[in-house]
Amino acid sequence: MATLTDTIRNIVAKAEPYLPQVPKPKRKISLQTKLLWCGACVTIYMVMGQTPLFGATTPEFDFLAFARVIFASQQGSLVELGIGPIVTAGLLMQLLRGSDILKFDFKKPEERGIFQTATKMLTYFVIVIEGAVYAWAVYGPNIQDPTILGVIIGQLIGASIIVMFMDELIQKGWGLGSGISLFIACGVAQQILWSLFSPLAAGDGGSIGIFPYIIQQAQVGMLFDWAGFMDVFFRSNQLPSIFGLLLTVGVLLILVYTQGMKVEIPIVSTKYRGFAATYPIKLMYVSNIPVILASALTANAVFMGQMLWSQLNPRNASPFFNILGQFDPTSPSTPIGGIVYYITPPRGLDLVALDPMRGVLYVLFMIGIVVIFGKLWVELGGLSSKKAAQNLLDADVVIPGFRRSNKPVEMLLNKYIPSVTILGSVILGLIAGVSDILGVFGSGIGVLLTVDILINYYNQLVREKVEVVMPRLGAWLGR
Numbered sequence: 209m210a211t212l213t214d215t216i217r218n219i220v221a222k223a224e225p226y227l228p229q230v231p232k233p234k235r236k237i238s239l240q241t242k243l244l245w246c247g248a249c250v251t252i253y254m255v256m257g258q259t260p261l262f263g264a265t266t267p268e269f270d271f272l273a274f275a276r277v278i279f280a281s282q283q284g285s286l287v288e289l290g291i292g293p294i295v296t297a298g299l300l301m302q303l304l305r306g307s308d309i310l311k312f313d314f315k316k317p318e319e320r321g322i323f324q325t326a327t328k329m330l331t332y333f334v335i336v337i338e339g340a341v342y343a344w345a346v347y348g349p350n351i352q353d354p355t356i357l358g359v360i361i362g363q364l365i366g367a368s369i370i371v372m373f374m375d376e377l378i379q380k381g382w383g384l385g386s387g388i389s390l391f392i393a394c395g396v397a398q399q400i401l402w403s404l405f406s407p408l409a410a411g412d413g414g415s416i417g418i419f420p421y422i423i424q425q426a427q428v429g430m431l432f433d434w435a436g437f438m439d440v441f442f443r444s445n446q447l448p449s450i451f452g453l454l455l456t457v458g459v460l461l462i463l464v465y466t467q468g469m470k471v472e473i474p475i476v477s478t479k480y481r482g483f484a485a486t487y488p489i490k491l492m493y494v495s496n497i498p499v500i501l502a503s504a505l506t507a508n509a510v511f512m513g514q515m516l517w518s519q520l521n522p523r524n525a526s527p528f529f530n531i532l533g534q535f536d537p538t539s540p541s542t543p544i545g546g547i548v549y550y551i552t553p554p555r556g557l558d559l560v561a562l563d564p565m566r567g568v569l570y571v572l573f574m575i576g577i578v579v580i581f582g583k584l585w586v587e588l589g590g591l592s593s594k595k596a597a598q599n600l601l602d603a604d605v606v607i608p609g610f611r612r613s614n615k616p617v618e619m620l621l622n623k624y625i626p627s628v629t630i631l632g633s634v635i636l637g638l639i640a641g642v643s644d645i646l647g648v649f650g651s652g653i654g655v656l657l658t659v660d661i662l663i664n665y666y667n668q669l670v671r672e673k674v675e676v677v678m679p680r681l682g683a684w685l686g687r
Contacts, residue, residue: 213311220325227328230376237381239672245383246390249374253391254398256370257282261363263356264347277399277654278500280391286367291388293338293368294375297331307588331372339364385668389661396654400456403448403649411445418448446556452647456655459643463659466491466635471624475605478612487600487607489621492636493591493628496653496660498581499640502574503653505581506551513548553644560645567645574641575634582633586625593621 266284276283281290301323304310312319343361351357375387383390406417414421422431422440430436443449472486513533521529522537524545533548543549550569554560560567586592597617600607610616636656643652650658 211311212309216310216326217322220322220329223329224325227325228373230373230380230382232380233382239384239669242382242384242672246378246385249378249383249387250390250394252374253280253287253371253387254394256286256367257395259286260284261286261288261347261360263351263359265350267346267350277392277396277651277657278503280388280395286363287371289335289338289342289364289368291371291375291391293334294331294372294388296338297334298327301327301330302590303588305590328372328376332369335365335368335372339368384672385661385665389664392654393658393661396650396658399650399654403452410447416447418443418450418453421448422450442557444556444558446559446647448649449647451557452649455643455646456649459639459648459652459655460659462639463656464663467659467663471628473607473620475600475607478604478606485605487605489624489628490632491628492632492660493625494582494585494632494636496636496656497585498578498633499636499653499656501581501585502577502637503640505577510543510548510552513543513546553641555644556647570645571638571641575637578637578640579630579633582629582636586629591625593618593625596621596625 261284264284276290279290279292279295281287281292301310305312305323310323312323314320314323340361343357343364347360348357351360371387371391377383378385378387378390402416404417404419407415407420410416410421414424418440421443425431425436425440431440441450443451467490469491470488472488474484475487476484510533514535516529517524517533517535520526521534524530524534524537530546532546533543534545535548536542536544543552550566551573553570554563554566594614597614600617601612601614606612607617607620610620640652640656643655648655
């Protein structure tokens with residue numbers, strides 16, 4: 209009986225000749241050229257993010273507001289879906305492989321290629337489905353002409369395919385890292401710069417950016433008395449403030465510091481004689497995937513709560529549905545009661561002061577759900593002690609004093625990996641929850657993702673430099 213893996217191999221073998229592919233570079237690309245390609249892709253992505261969808265009227269409420277940072281998307285633009293379809297398809301394939309439903313041997317290049325092609329095929333499918341469903345659900349109610357709706361669907365699908373090819377171009381070796389990481393980091397950086405320097409007017413009469421606002425307040429003398437200074441320092445209406453700036457800097461420093469905390473296990477290579485190194489088990493072993501999963505789950509729960517409320521309880525009159533969630537009838541995106549109310553962050557000190565218990569419960573909820581997803585991701589994402597031990601042996605390295613077999617190495621790793629999984633998840637959940645409540649620039653999850661991405665890029669730059677001097681060592685580090 210053919211397994212799912214065999215079925216996928218057969219489908220890929222038949223479809224691959226017809227799939228457009230970005231070719232790999234035929235020779236080694238210099239670091240400068242890779243950076244130029246990365247810059248070009250980011251520029252195209254940013255331009256697409258400022259290009260409005262033809263024929264679309266921006267909806268009153270942003271139905272994807274919960275996922276804008278994760279998906280690096282812009283409402284009403286060509287990148288309305290952002291990297292969402294790519295992330296969804298890639299995450300699904302990784303979970304299937306990590307849970308051994310799909311069995312591919314990544315030590316064999318042909319097996320890795322089949323997996324990548326299957327992921328690309330699934331991405332096409334997700335792009336078409338998401339583009340059609342999103343356009344119909346969000347823009348469809350305001351469009352009378354089916355032709356216009358078809359044009360909007362075509363724009364969403366076409367733009368998402370372009371984004372997919374830019375990500376593939378960078379991952380194939382023309383650029384550095386991945387397009388997904390670049391687009392997320394640039395989107396968060398754009399939000400932070402906007403919070404710092406935007407000269408546009410805000411609801412309180414001043415500029416949105418904190419630096420222009422400080423200059424404005426100083427010019428009218430409001431900055432030099434206690435009340436004026438406190439207004440600038442804390443600033444109401446969830447607008448950027450000095451407190452938010454200091455908090456953002458503090459969170460960045462904490463994340464950089466915790467990223468450097470690790471347990472180092474000595475290893476030696478059986479392939480390169482005389483080469484010794486260390487295998488690091490970081491405190492943030494689970495990376496930011498649990499935070500992404502927790503945020504996506506929470507946001508979808510809120511979205512479903514909005515749908516149920518609008519259809520079954522628009523006046524907040526049902527005792528049962530009031531337990532699930534209550535929303536402000538004048539602003540359906542604002543929860544005012546029920547479970548949904550407590551799993552969404554009260555953004556800003558003014559909202560926390562009105563209901564401190566909501567802030568405490570939200571932080572505890574974030575910690576708990578991130579820990580749960582952290583433990584699940586370690587098992588399903590191939591990061592368990594058993595998988596890590598096998599990966600070490602597959603990389604032709606051994607731990608001095610231990611036999612070259614799975615069981616002893618697995619027992620050693622089991623002393624550290626479960627502990628750092630829970631501790632790292634608690635720290636990530638705490639930072640994400642507190643940051644969202646207190647108003648970190650770029651959002652708490654955005655800063656978490658960006659720091660992790662930048663550290664990974666730093667490591668890749670180091671590896672690129674090593675490959676220039678010691679090609680064999682650089683290739684081994686990149687495994």
